Amino acid sequence: MRNAAHVIGLFQGMFEGNILTFNPGSGQDGEDLEAFTDIRVLQRELKFRGVALVTEADEDTTGPASLMITDPDGNTILLDQHR
Numbered sequence: 001m002r003n004a005a006h007v008i009g010l011f012q013g014m015f016e017g018n019i020l021t022f023n024p025g026s027g028q029d030g031e032d033l034e035a036f037t038d039i040r041v042l043q044r045e046l047k048f049r050g051v052a053l054v055t056e057a058d059e060d061t062t063g064p065a066s067l068m069i070t071d072p073d074g075n076t077i078l079l080d081q082h083r
Helices: 040-050
Strands: 019-022 052-053 065-070 077-082
Touching: 040 052, 040 065, 040 077
Parallel strands: 019 077
Antiparallel strands: 052 065, 065 077
């Protein structure tokens, strides 16, 4: 669902509970962005700041990867890099 620049994806049965997703490297309409921060760099920064990761991206790879964290209210946040 879209309202101006805001997009809400509905994925019934795909995830347990509510989930917030971010896609590094992808624009608002799913287009590839020229410049973006790789998920492994984001992961290192989160770890440096003491954020506990539920799942991690493999630091020895490049390209597509994902990580998951849980916010203080128990909601899952997925960072899912497609390229």
